[in-house]
Amino acid sequence: MTISKIDERLQRLTESGICSCETVSEYTNELKELADKKMSLEKSKTKSKVFKALAGATRLRILSLLSTREMCVCEVMVALGLTQPTASHHLRILENVGLVKDRKRGKWVLYSIANPELYEDMCKLNIL
Numbered sequence: 001m002t003i004s005k006i007d008e009r010l011q012r013l014t015e016s017g018i019c020s021c022e023t024v025s026e027y028t029n030e031l032k033e034l035a036d037k038k039m040s041l042e043k044s045k046t047k048s049k050v051f052k053a054l055a056g057a058t059r060l061r062i063l064s065l066l067s068t069r070e071m072c073v074c075e076v077m078v079a080l081g082l083t084q085p086t087a088s089h090h091l092r093i094l095e096n097v098g099l100v101k102d103r104k105r106g107k108w109v110l111y112s113i114a115n116p117e118l119y120e121d122m123c124k125l126n127i128l
Contacts, residue, residue, distance in 0.1 A: 053097045054127065058082070059090050063128060066100060067119055070112035 010024045021027035039047075053059055058080065065071060065079055077087045091111055094100035101114040113119045122128045 050097045050099070053093050053099060056090065056093075058086075059094055060128060062087075062090055062094060063099065063113065063119065066111055066113050067116075070103075070110040072108050072110055076111070 007024055010027055013019050014021055014024060014027050019027050019030075021030055061080055062076055065076060071079075073084060073087050073091065076082065076091065077084055080087070082090075091100060091102075095102060095111075095114075098114055099119075100111050102109050102111050104110075119128065
């Protein structure tokens with residue numbers, strides 16, 4: 001839809017009394033402020049990254065595994081039939097969005113669910 005068509009629609013809305021604004025520019029600003037108030041662009045990008053991380057079948061399986069207990073990369077590799085670079089890649093994606101955390105134990109790096117309560121809530125909602 002072209003800008004002029006949008007302006008025409010907004011003009012009809014302001015003239016109809018549906019919105020409380022008197023001008024199209026005032027109404028446009030009000031709509032933009034509402035969108036930012038409900039969710040900023042930055043916050044939506046952050047949330048989008050979480051959903052993108054959850055969009056991979058392998059990453060969902062990794063989360064399911066880690067909900068049982070913490071595991072090192074080699075255990076994830078064996079359980080899911082992955083190469084080490086592939087397992088590390090998926091774990092890094094999950095870690096970068098805060099779904100998984102790691103801890104060192106000697107030479108080993110063990111991964112676990114970062115927020116078990118959040119994980120359980122996502123399971124209840126059938127997200128996981």
